[in-house]
Amino acid sequence: MKKQHHNYKDIPGWGMDADPENEPNYPMKNYTGDDHHRSDYQRSAPQPKDVEILMSNERPKMSAVFGNSVPPSGLSGMIRRYAFKHSEDRYRHWLPLIFADRVNMFEGVIDDLSRGYLPNMVAERGWKMEMKHNPKGFAVKIATVAAVGYAVYLILKKKK
Template identity: 60%
Template sequence: MENITENVVNEHSHIKGWGIDADPANEPTYPMKMYTGDDHRRMNYERPPMQPKNVEILQSNERPSLPAVFGTSTPPTGLSGKIRRYAFKFSEGSWGHWLPLMLADRVNVVEGIVDDLKQGYVPNIFKERGWNAEWKYNRNKAIQKIAIGVAVTSFLLTVLVYRKDNKSSN
């Protein structure tokens, strides 16, 4: 065993810091290594002061109360907010919690576009999707995508016009 270890050391002498943190006594390693037993005191510890609650915060039903601090970004609103409130009736172990949240996220995208328009801002979706970078670094692919988009749109328009013509001739 000693020879094996010695060989390993020699083989790696070119790697700066090789083996410097090797510690055979490091068992069990993280995340168990600093176990204190404090968990058994459950929620009986000195909690930090509470952040005042000035916006709606959806709280996991697996908690007895809010944590001492919480994020106040983008409180739930609109239809997506209603769906999110419904989701929080279910525990984190339930699909009833996560699937409605995914649905709410998609609804929220449409709400975001409507909000932008209401504020007189027309979102530049191509720019938001980073198409400047696509054009700069992946031009062939960008041209390919544009060509496919134009072809599909032309095809759909042609079908629509053809159907309209057929209907009017009938």
């Protein structure tokens, strides 16, 4: 059963970075003792805050730089603000964020429509590639989704 690459020692670079002292807790970090100085280090000047940034409650202040893309807004923004009241340890942080992402998806469509733009779902989902490289599998996927959707429709109709 046991197989080996026949001449593995001939593979370019074989063994040249081996470090016998890497066992098993060889530090990936170059320990300097600075950990014990905690947050006492020379920080860069803080980036001016030009949009609303939600900050983790596990840190006392903003990091020196941050991304300013897509500030929280709308209903998803309200949910995100709630999430950031809780630490990264809590479900109350992460689950609302995932929920906000889903709400945000619908807000995106509403925003497109309100600007008179009809999103091209086929193009945005790259279905052209599926049709080109996986026509049979893609047809099965579509048929399955349609069948399940129709079955759900029939069940709901019957209940009414």
